[in-house]
Amino acid sequence: MVSFDPKADLVHYLQRAREALLWKLDGLSDYDVRRPLVPTGTNLLGLVKHVAGVEAGYFGLTFGRPFPEPMAWVDDDAEDNADMWATESETREQIVDLYRRVRAHGDRTIQELPLEATGRVPWWPAESNEVSLHYILVHVTAELNRHAGHADIVRELIDESVGVRAGHSNLPPGDRDWWVAYRERLERVARLSLRD
Template sequence: MIDEFAKAYLHSDLRELREAMLWKLDGLVDADIRRPLTASGTNLLGLVKHLTLSESRYFGEVFGRSFPEPLPRWDDMAARGLDMRAAEGETREEIVARYRRVWAHSDATIDALAVDSPGHVPWWPRPDVMLFNVLVHVLTETARHAGHADIVREQIDGATGVGP
C-alpha cells in the first residue's frame, strides 16, 4: 500500500512542478524567454527544452518505452548541452507542445508500471534502478530547474513562485 501512495505522491508533485515550469514563460515575449541571464547562458525556454529531453529519457529509454519522436540519444556527444538552449528555428509553441507530449508519455509509463519495476540507466554509476528511483530523480531535477527558472524569471520582471 505504501508503494502506491509513494508513487502517487511523487507523481503529483512532478505534475505540479511541470506546470510551474511552464508558468515561468507566461506573459513574456520571445526575447525574454530566450535571453541568457547567467554566465552559463541559462534561459527559460532552454530549461523547458532540457527537462523535455531529460524526462523523455528517464521515463522512456530507461524502461524500454522510448518516446516515439526523434530526440538526441543520451550518448550523442555532438548533441550534449544543446538541449539547454532553444535553437533559432524552435518556437516556444513547439517546445512547450513537445514537453506536454513527453508528460503524457511519462505519465503513461508511471501509470503502467509498479513502483518497483526495474529499469536501466546506462549513464549512472549504479545503472539498475526501479521506477521509484527514477521518479525521485526526475522530481528532484525538475525542482532544481524550477529553482533556476525562478531566479531567471525574477531577473526579467521580478515574478517569483509557482504561479501568478
C-alpha cells in the same frame, strides 16, 4: 488530506514541478524566454527543452519504452549544451508542445508500471544503473524542482516576477519599497564581511 498512496504522492510533486517550470514562461515575449541572463547562458525555454530530454530518457529509455520522436540534442554527437537553448528554428510552441507530449509519454509509463518496476539508466555506470520506478520518480522530481528554481531566478531577473505558481509567491507580502529596503539591508550586512 492524508494520502496513503505513495505513487499518487510522487506524481503530485512531479506534476507541481512540471507546472511551476512551464508557468515561468507565461506572459513573456519570445525574446525574454530565450534570454541568457547568467554567465552559463541559462534561459527559460532552454530549461523546458532540457527537461523534455530528461523526462524522455528517464521515463522512456530507462524502462524500455523509448519516446518515439527524435531529439537530436540528446544524441551522443550533439553539440555541448544543445539541450539548454532553443535554436532559431525551434519555436516556443514547438518546445512546449514537445514537452507536453514527453510528459504524456512519461505519465503512461508511471501509470502502467508499479513503483517496484525495474529499469536501467543507459548513461549511468553499469554497476549503479539498475533502478526502480520509485527511484526515478524521486530523481526526476528533484531534478525538475532544481530547474524550476533556476527558472524562478531567471524570471525574477527578467521582470521581478516570483512564486511557485500563479497567486502563490511563497514570499512575505512586502511591496516594492519593502523589497528594495530588504535587499539594501542584506547588501549592507554582506559588505560588513569585507572588513574582516
